[in-house]
Amino acid sequence: MNAPKLPRPSALHHGWTPAAPLRRSVLFVNPASGGGKAVRADLAARARERGIEVVTFGPDASLDELVEHAVSDGADCLGVAGGDGSLAVVATAAIAHGLPFVCLPAGTRNHFALDLGVDRRDLVGALEAFTEGVERRIDVGEVNGRLFLNNVSLGVYGDAVQHTEYRDAKVRTLAKTVGAVLGPSGAAPALRVVDERGRPYPSPAVVLVSNNPYALNRPLVTGTRPTLAGGQLGVVVLDPPHGPRPPDGRAWTADSVVIDAPEPVHAGIDGEAITLQPPLKLLVRPSVLRVRISSRHPGVSPSGLLTP
Incomplete structure (x- = not known):
């Protein structure tokens, strides 16, 4: 079709x-x-x-x-x-x-x-x-004082998020979006991020933080953002698959987010490989x-x- x-x-x-x-x-x-x-x-x-x-x-x-x-x-x-x-x-x-x-x-x-x-x-x-x-x-995004226009990606897409256990429709959509826009990051250390509900994600396989959120409910336009002037970061987290239970995946918006790790983090920033020192402090700078x-x-x- x-x-x-x-x-x-x-x-x-x-x-x-x-x-x-x-x-x-x-x-x-x-x-x-x-x-x-x-x-x-x-x-x-x-x-x-x-x-x-x-x-x-x-x-x-x-x-x-x-x-x-x-x-x-x-x-x-x-x-x-x-x-x-x-x-x-x-x-x-x-x-x-x-x-x-x-x-x-x-x-x-x-x-x-x-x-x-x-x-x-x-x-x-x-x-x-x-x-x-x-x-x-x-808007633009900022991570540890460095500007980004598209996104900051942490973790490895590859086999992790293409695993057969990513069957749930919501998680498949998140994985497809991540795959469309993920930069050249690397194997992530024990990342820790907390969502807007206060729920911790201690060991996610992938974290994607974007300057304004991607369209996750429109399969025909996966990998694009409806606006660049919404004043929000988009956050997508994918857990690693474990056994027969489908892995979890969540997306939310925030004006800032902190990602911690025990060692330097290999990240993709607007398609370029960068090493960042934790904690990673990400925020949106509206209308600048x-x-x-x-x-x-x-x-x-x-x-x-x-x-x-």
Whole structure:
């Protein structure tokens, strides 16, 4: 059975407002990201045709330093065409300096672009965010002072959550969502997290904390978030399976959560492998990031389109 076709409204129908003209926009481009998507689209040249300054960067460059240099030279908008990890670096600077931020879908999976409402098939058209854009404010997440746009993942997906004992429909949905968005974390030490009811989870197989919750009750759009401006973290916990009894899994929302462990934790943050020192203190920072997209793009994720 084919998924139903979703309408393609413009962003102006979903809480976005016309953005002010820009004087000096700077776009940071990773030519290698997404298997060379930006190169194949000749994105740098297309951007320069629109009066956008382009800075290319690679694995040996300090993106933080390049961004700070652009800001000190008078940039009034920061954009990036790269993976989700690069997006977080540029977004951090945009928040610090009160500048608008543009996401170009040139990465491999472009999860953030999808949930922001950018048309991932229209890389060159996404440049219109600089010239004819619309703007709004969205939330970001933070873990131990480090910004994340998508999620922080702890534990190993792999065999653990694909175990045959994950039969319960609710747990299957949680596992499917985790599998769609989980980053490259590693075997977790004895994590401990407490839910909003005060129930402890002393040894979960997987913990996923996201900047706004994923749609868990809409199977056609698993792995997307209805909104990035709800002011909440989404938390998903999956217990390891034990014997014939189906494992437990729960999801809830919170404005902050603390995860403890007896040793450093290998985590995936927006798709990048990071080691964090416990306790992990995660929180949401509501409405701190100014984002711009093309007014011709939907401006809402697939699960957001299905929201009543």
